[in-house]
Amino acid sequence: MTEKELNPNIDRSQKVIFIRGLKKAFDDNVILRGVDMDLYKGENLVVLGRSGTGKSVLIKIISGLLTADAGEVNVLGEDVCCITPKEMDKLRLKIGFSFQNSALYDSMTVKENLEFPLVRHAKDMTQAERDKLIDVVLEAVGLRNAINQMPSELSGGQRKRIGIARTLILRPDIMLYDEPTAGLDPITCIEINNLINEVQRRFNTSSIIITHDLTCARAVGDRLVMLLDGEFKREGTFEEVFATDDERVQAFYNYNFSE
Numbered sequence: 476m477t478e479k480e481l482n483p484n485i486d487r488s489q490k491v492i493f494i495r496g497l498k499k500a501f502d503d504n505v506i507l508r509g510v511d512m513d514l515y516k517g518e519n520l521v522v523l524g525r526s527g528t529g530k531s532v533l534i535k536i537i538s539g540l541l542t543a544d545a546g547e548v549n550v551l552g553e554d555v556c557c558i559t560p561k562e563m564d565k566l567r568l569k570i571g572f573s574f575q576n577s578a579l580y581d582s583m584t585v586k587e588n589l590e591f592p593l594v595r596h597a598k599d600m601t602q603a604e605r606d607k608l609i610d611v612v613l614e615a616v617g618l619r620n621a622i623n624q625m626p627s628e629l630s631g632g633q634r635k636r637i638g639i640a641r642t643l644i645l646r647p648d649i650m651l652y653d654e655p656t657a658g659l660d661p662i663t664c665i666e667i668n669n670l671i672n673e674v675q676r677r678f679n680t681s682s683i684i685i686t687h688d689l690t691c692a693r694a695v696g697d698r699l700v701m702l703l704d705g706e707f708k709r710e711g712t713f714e715e716v717f718a719t720d721d722e723r724v725q726a727f728y729n730y731n732f733s734e
């Protein structure tokens with residue numbers, strides 16, 4: 476299994492996300508019981524946890540799609556619990572969300588899919604500037620040749636790449652990857668892991684990667700955290716997180732490698 480090299484660009488003096496005592500329940504269903512989390516500038520943080528432990532709820536709270544019941548959630552210096560909807564919209568533009576299903580528009584070409592966020596959010600940009608940005612992100616994801624193709628003509632891995640390119644086009648400070656390797660074959664998984672690291676290097680983004688895939692976690696994570704019973708109970712490098720007798724952590728590990 477590929478191990479990630481120590482990343483010299485992480486700036487531990489700058490926290491782009493700072494969370495303390497985050498709680499969230501849906502009626503009697505208590506999901507987050509007091510989560511503390513930091514994301515440093517330039518860091519890839521992997522969030523592990525079994526299905527239903529609240530990983531997606533966590534990133535929805537970070538991106539303002541859900542509100543917290545209690546605790547502090549600070550993203551790029553803004554307290555997301557207390558900002559106005561207009562300020563939240565502005566903050567959201569600095570957060571790139573890479574969804575599980577890539578969420579491309581099937582009736583648009585790759586170029587039109589990439590243009591869409593620019594037309595909406597960068598209205599003053601000239602067509603030449605848009606074309607340049609489209610070229611930069613397509614080159615970054617290695618799919619310049621796909622510019623005029625329809626999403627239906629692309630493989631799952633290629634669609635995932637275009638989805639990441641579309642997220643990158645607004646140059647977000649933070650990338651949120653939700654299950655980036657779900658449903659892909661092992662070789663394509665390795666390519667997506669490499670791309671996540673390449674995006675980190677090239678664009679100096681700080682990222683949260685939610686995954687069940689421990690090969691992905693090990694390849695992309697500078698640091699890992701594991702959600703257990705509504706809190707981050709394990710934290711550290713891949714080796715540190717799994718160096719425990721805790722049966723729940725061991726079961727997670729064994730399940731991954733017995734599939």
Ligand SMILES: Nc1ncnc2c1ncn2[C@@H]1O[C@H](COP(=O)(O)OP(=O)(O)OP(=O)(O)O)[C@@H](O)[C@H]1O
Binds near residue numbers: 501504506525529530
């Ligand atoms: N809007 C909502 N209303 C009510 N319950 C919700 C809502 N969103 C999430 N939940 C509940 O919160 C719990 C955690 O869901 P979440 O999607 O965060 O899990 P997850 O850890 O991301 O799981 P998976 O790995 O399967 O995606 C689940 O029990 C889910 O039913």
